[in-house]
Structures are given as C-alpha cells and as structure tokens.
Amino acid sequence: MKRIVIFASGSGSNAENIIKYFQKNKLAKVTLVLSNKSAANVLVRAKKLSVPSKTFNKSELINSDRIANILRNESPDLVVLAGFLLKFPKTILKDFPNKVINIHPALLPKYGGKGMYGMLVHESVVKNKESETGITIHYVNENYDEGTILFQKSFQLSENDTSESVANKIHELEYEFFPKVIEEILDKG
Ligand code: GAR
Numbered sequence: 001m002k003r004i005v006i007f008a009s010g011s012g013s014n015a016e017n018i019i020k021y022f023q024k025n026k027l028a029k030v031t032l033v034l035s036n037k038s039a040a041n042v043l044v045r046a047k048k049l050s051v052p053s054k055t056f057n058k059s060e061l062i063n064s065d066r067i068a069n070i071l072r073n074e075s076p077d078l079v080v081l082a083g084f085l086l087k088f089p090k091t092i093l094k095d096f097p098n099k100v101i102n103i104h105p106a107l108l109p110k111y112g113g114k115g116m117y118g119m120l121v122h123e124s125v126v127k128n129k130e131s132e133t134g135i136t137i138h139y140v141n142e143n144y145d146e147g148t149i150l151f152q153k154s155f156q157l158s159e160n161d162t163s164e165s166v167a168n169k170i171h172e173l174e175y176e177f178f179p180k181v182i183e184e185i186l187d188k189g
C-alpha cells in the first residue's frame with residue numbers, strides 16, 4: 001500500500017477528505033499529518049480519523065533536520081500540501097523529487113505567490129471582477145506556486161459571487177478532484 005503524508009496549516013477540510021477517500025481505497029493511505037500550527041483544526045480532524053500527527057515550528061522546518069528525518073522515516077510515496085502556509089524547503093524537496101504536490105485555490109499562474117492563501121485569493125478574484133476562477137494542483141518546486149501544473153478545473157463567476165461563495169465553490173471542486181488526482185499519480189508511480 002502506498003503512503004501519503006499531508007502537510008496542513010489550518011482547518012484541514014481537504015486533509016480530512018483525502019484521509020476518508022483513502023480509508024475506502026486499498027491503493028494508499030494517509031500515514032501522517034504534519035502541521036506548523038499546534039492549534040490547527042486539522043490536528044483534531046486527524047485524531048478523529050485515527051491518523052497520527054506531529055507539529056513543528058518554522059525554525060524546525062528550515063533550520064533543523066527534524067522534519068527531513070521524520071519524512072525519511074515515514075518514506076512517503078507522495079507528500080501532499082493541503083492548505084500549507086509555509087514555503088516548502090528545497091533541502092527536503094531534494095529527497096523527494098516529483099513527490100511533493102500542492103493545491104492552490106486559483107488558476108495559477110494567476111493569484112499565486114507569497115501571501116496568496118485561502119480567503120485572500122478569493123477576495124482578490126472578486127475585487128478584480130474576474131470572469132472565471134478555479135483550482136490548480138501542481139508539483140512543488142523551490143518557488144511559491146510555480147511547479148509544473150498537473151491539473152486545473154475552472155468555473156465561471158457570476159455578478160452575485162462573493163469571496164465566501166467563491167470559497168465554497170472552490171472547496172467543492174477541491175473535494176471532488178484532489179483525491180482523484182492523488183490516486184492517479186500514485187497509480188502511475
Ligand atoms: C484550500 O482552499 C487550499 O486550496 C488553500 O487553502 C485552503 C485550505 O482549506 N491553499 C492555499 O491557499 C495555498 N496557497 P482546508 O484547510 O479546509 O483544506
């Protein structure tokens with residue numbers, strides 16, 4: 001069975017959805033959730049679903065081998081960033097070439113880059129009166145939101161859309177497609 005490790009910083013609704021998807025699927029399972037926020041709700045979700053979790057701080061991620069060692073031990077087939085706020089270190093990327101993916105709540109390269117996270121993305125999309133937005137799943141490289149794009153799904157925005165309605169539509173797309181894209185990658189690998 002293939003092994004998935006999830007990094008998340010916040011609510012973790014995508015993490016929960018991925019965990020549940022692979023609890024019903026023999027191809028893979030989520031073996032560990034890692035978070036840089038000790039109060040993040042993703043940790044509560046992981047516990048409820050009996051998935052082990054660990055927390056760390058930014059300095060441990062960047063200046064120590066702790067996370068690299070945890071990952072080496074875990075030996076994941078895929079590392080999934082699901083709402084992870086920090087830049088993923090290139091020292092760790094080196095150990096997992098083409099094995100780290102991220103989901104972004106916009107059609108990259110639009111609305112990507114440092115600080116473009118969660119609601120801020122949707123607020124910018126609505127403010128700029130974009131005609132469409134969507135989700136992007138991509139390999140992670142050493143720059144924010146710039147790795148090779150694996151999958152995108154878009155939808156049209158209406159005049160009535162607000163950042164909240166866009167966030168809900170984005171989440172629905174993420175729940176539908178993120179586990180499937182993960183499954184496809186693991187199936188091929
Ligand atoms: C998701 O919409 C994800 O695309 C976004 O954060 C949200 C996390 O929601 N990621 C980014 O903005 C990355 N730049 P969740 O914690 O409920 O899964």
